[in-house]
Amino acid sequence: MADQNSTPDRDFESVLTSSDTSVAEFEDSNRGVVGTLQHVLHGNPTLVPVIVLVVAVLAFGLIAGDRFFTPFNLTLIMQQVSIIGILAAAQSLVIITAGIDLSVAAIMVLMSVISGKLAVELGVPAPLALLIGFAGGIGAGYMNGLLITKVKLPPFITTLGTWNIFFALNLWLSGAQSIRGQDIDATAPLLKFFGLSFTIGSARVTYGVLLMIVIFMALWYLLNKTAWGRHVYMIGDDKEAAELAGIRTDRTLRQVYMLAGFICALAAWASIGRVGSISPQSFYEGNLESITAVVIGGISLFGGRGSIMGALFGALIVGVFQSGLRLAGVDVLWQVFAIGWLIIIAVAVDQWIRKVSA
């Protein structure tokens, strides 16, 4: 698109010297420590989750002892957060557009059930069954996008509805019955591909964890290095401005929801490997857990701000807290308690950072 517009000449630096240096001066007056911190965080919103993650890992290493701070346990945490992490990647995309997708986990579970039914019970070749699952994920996302952009329903309501619809379809198709791991092994082991792993020393890395990391890196590239990604941010920041500035916002939004749906379908494949079976009752609150990861990762629920990598760190923070508290022998309900505070603190920090001004 850019090519047809005026190509900037390579000599424009020369005008710098002649420019007026007194107009519209940016005053960098003393802000104090707090103000400086606020500015630094404003420029690097991922810094907060990274700091929290590092501090949490070190703290639990001290509290929970050597059982926590082993390569094996740290990679186990990554396995445990991998599915919610992938869902959080999809969720981040949507939240950056100032939307929300309550249906991510329902799409995932539905697609795992569809692929599983086809491959394990109906004898469809596993690659085809997976492809149908991917198409289903994209289709489900398209449905969300269409309702949001054409029917102009708020994302919250739309996905609240589709969450229920997809969940009901899932229960209908599966009869709320799991497909057993042994049956998958016997008929379509490809479905459990992402449960396979390799070891480096005592660290055990599953392909599911690698998939999560690859998805985050790909999305990071897409959001930060391509025009499409900048448009996604701009839509989330100010949809009206984006439209006036020439972005086809509705089309981009539909693409966002479709991409999120596709990522959910990838999560479906990964979840079969992770869980070991196809479980229609699992991940009922996966949508909320993915939102938790996104919020703790410093991505603003108001859209347009935060780095996708934050969601990865957010998911890891939740995993580290759960594992650490567990190994420290703390009752489960205090894990829930701790995550609750993390969410509130994360949103409060986001609000504070957003107040930054010149």
Next chain:
Amino acid sequence: MTNPILQARGLVKRYGRVTALDNADFDLMPGEILAVIGDNGAGKSSLIKAISGAVIPDEGRITLEGQEVSYSSPLHAREAGIECVYQTLALSPALSITDNMFVGRELKKPGFMGKYMGMLDRKAMEDFARAKLSELGLMTIQNINQAVETLSGGQRQGVAVARAAAFGSKVIILDEPTAALGVKESRKVLELIQDVRSRGTPVVLISHNMPHVFEVADRIHIHRLGKRLTVVDPKEVSMSDAVALMTGAMQPDAVAA
């Protein structure tokens, strides 16, 4: 005599029973600053929307450089070279100056990464943005990658105008550029408008601020009751007469235009 770069004849736009544009004409000459003034509800914004593609007139025709044009969207008008800086600026506060300047016309890296991976050429974009801001005397913005929300109101206006002027546009329309600004910043923006003109791009300035209009405009288009009442020369008409014309307290033939 030179021909108008942008011309409209007999524009009509009705919203139900309300006629917003009633056979309105419009002429913008090359290299001039044309102010458009009019009372609230006179149909200024409908006129601007019609020539910038935001609304499609029911009747009438618009010519750009002598060619008849009809736009189906602001995007379309923009591609043809008509840039509109809205009162809201259409900037994305959380994004950087560079991102905002290039939105919708980003530069891609040459070669494989740009062509197949869609990778942006950030260096080229930043350099270009810096150069454009410098041309307009805005280069004291130290960091081209700072978020727009960290800029002052005048600086933001500057970024929006720079964006409009940067891509070889033929006409720039500014909607109330000084409305939200203080005295000092308004002054800078007026200088900016004159800079844009001095670089050869004609400017349409919509404003309620008479001193500003009289300071920078070459001609003043007075809009009243959905049509162009008259065009006056600010050097020959007093501010109070212009206001009188605008509000209907005076008829155009009463002034020697």
Next chain:
Amino acid sequence: MTKTFKALMMGGAAALAMTGAAHADAHGDAITACLITKTDTNPFFVKMREGATEAAEAAGINLQTYAGAIDGDVESQVAAVETCIAAGASGILITPSDSRALAPVIGQAREAGLLVIALDTPFEPADTADATFATDNFEAGRLIGAWAAATLGDAAADARIGLLDLNPSEVSVDYLRDQGFLTGFGIDVMDPTDIGDETDERIVGNDVTNGNEEGGRTAMENLLQIDPSINVVYTINEPAAAGAYAALQAFGLQDQALIVSVDGGCAGVRDVAAGVIGATSMQFPLRMASLGIEAIAQYAEDGSLPENSEGLDFFNTGVMLVTDSPVEGIESITSEEALELCWG
């Protein structure tokens, strides 16, 4: 006599509820009974509805069924009870989504003269309802605990036990099964309504699973991180057991540990056959519901209330140990036999 109920209820449930008078002339149709389950998708409740439907047809009873959207959906169940009162039902069979929160509306139903029977999940206190027809969850746990201890033999003395429970709320079914298991295994449970207060050193720890595979897997991983030598795994239900097995498999420890569970769903029974689960206690949702319908028919007939099983505060609908490695002194059936009886 109950036909009078119905006739009157149709006219005005509230009036009847206040006066309690039920002596108008009978006219109209069959007895109505309601079945309110936690959800209508869980195969356990599907089987329950099947049992109720069959029994209702056999007895010529008009059956209305309701369900919440998810487990814990109290509002839907309250609305269902109110609808049943208004519809003039003679009795309600309900699996309460919340053992306490439904008490007020159940009180209204009973004041209005309906027989209320809790199925599967007792109210707290149990006499909130007229009767409870349920699996003896404590007994279900005790059976698998005793089986595990007997299977280990002398090694039971230094077993390493992991307990995979339901959720942080510690609802009755959760602690009854857990504490029953420990009792059967021969461990002092301290407070029998509190999970995790035990001090026996053989217990490695407790974690929660939400009763599904994903939770089972994560919980098992967590316990293995605390102590990788775990060799006895109690699970709240069979999906959690399948998840626990997947975790053990991933750690290469699937042959080290004995997994026991509760439920008797068909997938679980197949897991017993496949050696994933060592033993599971089967419950009988179909019987729960059909006995419940019969009790409502009886109550409609002569007003007699069902009686509790001896020594229990509920009517025990039975539990059966399913294993392919039977031990002496504990009655059990094989997975093959169980496949005929399983639900889902």
